Amino acid sequence: MVEVKNLTKYYGNVLAVDNVSFRIEKGEVIGFLGPNGAGKTTTLRIITGFIPQTSGEVYVNGIPVSEENPETKEFIGYLPENNPLYENLLAKEYLGFVADVRGVENKKERIDYVAEKCGITDVLNRFIGELSKGYRQRVGLAAALLHDPEVLILDEPTSGLDPNQVVEIRNLIRELEKDKTVIISTHILQEVEALSTRVIIIHRGRIVADDRIENLSGMVEGKELLSVKIKKSKKDPLKVFSDLGNVGIIKEDAQEIELSIESAGDIREEVFKQCVDNGMVLLEMSRRKRSLEEIFRELTR
Numbered sequence: 001m002v003e004v005k006n007l008t009k010y011y012g013n014v015l016a017v018d019n020v021s022f023r024i025e026k027g028e029v030i031g032f033l034g035p036n037g038a039g040k041t042t043t044l045r046i047i048t049g050f051i052p053q054t055s056g057e058v059y060v061n062g063i064p065v066s067e068e069n070p071e072t073k074e075f076i077g078y079l080p081e082n083n084p085l086y087e088n089l090l091a092k093e094y095l096g097f098v099a100d101v102r103g104v105e106n107k108k109e110r111i112d113y114v115a116e117k118c119g120i121t122d123v124l125n126r127f128i129g130e131l132s133k134g135y136r137q138r139v140g141l142a143a144a145l146l147h148d149p150e151v152l153i154l155d156e157p158t159s160g161l162d163p164n165q166v167v168e169i170r171n172l173i174r175e176l177e178k179d180k181t182v183i184i185s186t187h188i189l190q191e192v193e194a195l196s197t198r199v200i201i202i203h204r205g206r207i208v209a210d211d212r213i214e215n216l217s218g219m220v221e222g223k224e225l226l227s228v229k230i231k232k233s234k235k236d237p238l239k240v241f242s243d244l245g246n247v248g249i250i251k252e253d254a255q256e257i258e259l260s261i262e263s264a265g266d267i268r269e270e271v272f273k274q275c276v277d278n279g280m281v282l283l284e285m286s287r288r289k290r291s292l293e294e295i296f297r298e299l300t301r
């Protein structure tokens, strides 16, 4: 369990995290989403105990994160942003080094176990500097898992990877998620949709949304999107529908025009009526759920 209460962080005059609170239960997988500079890395570094907060509290398994309580670090496995690794070590030397720092018992068995789990058994004897970015991420994940932490914190785990590597690392994370509490930070929406069940959106240091992904569609209060396809005629559908809501053109050719109408409620009957009254041929009408992308853009505008 991770609890963040009224967390605030200033770097000098720069307010990076502004009174942030959230709570993550055991076994949850959270997408921590926000544009660059939103305050994700700062928040994660404070949770992992790498940097101190300006004010507010963080609890991991009920224990406040602070210099006096180094044991909170034992509950956490951390893959930092950009995954800095020692390029001139063999992968197995690096894992050995991390195991020593972490005081891992049964070092050899643990390294073999996490290597197997992360699919790096075959590259343990290679220099990290020679490995592809995808394999380096795997080594970083293996290192984060060595001490068998309950909580896994991954800061932009797929950034800089090519599309195939992204898929591989996501699959690996999905495997690892099964028995851990996980926080994955990202500025990429698809990442959140692919990996997590709940999303916390942070923008300019503040939390602007915290909900299960399927509930977020209702976030932008009372707004409905309807797409309407009409056969072209002398009537201008933009004018006809302008009283019903915000009308925009999605697609248009010589025969047909497709519109989106954003409105406060369900206007399907009204649209149908207007078409009949104005002699327009209605070809298609569908309610559209807002995509997470649209919600994200709206919330972080």
Ligand SMILES: Nc1ncnc2c1ncn2[C@@H]1O[C@H](COP(=O)(O)OP(=O)(O)O)[C@@H](O)[C@H]1O
Pocket: 011, 014, 015, 016, 034, 035, 036, 037, 038, 039, 040, 041, 042, 043
């Ligand atoms: N070490 C630092 N010194 C000064 N400002 C920083 C430092 N690290 C981050 N910041 C600033 O804090 C804000 C949040 O940054 P960060 O937590 O890295 O965001 P994110 O990870 O969401 O991209 C940004 O405005 C960034 O420029």
Ligand SMILES: [Mg+2]
Pocket: 037, 040, 041, 042, 081, 155, 156
């Ligand atoms: Mg960051």
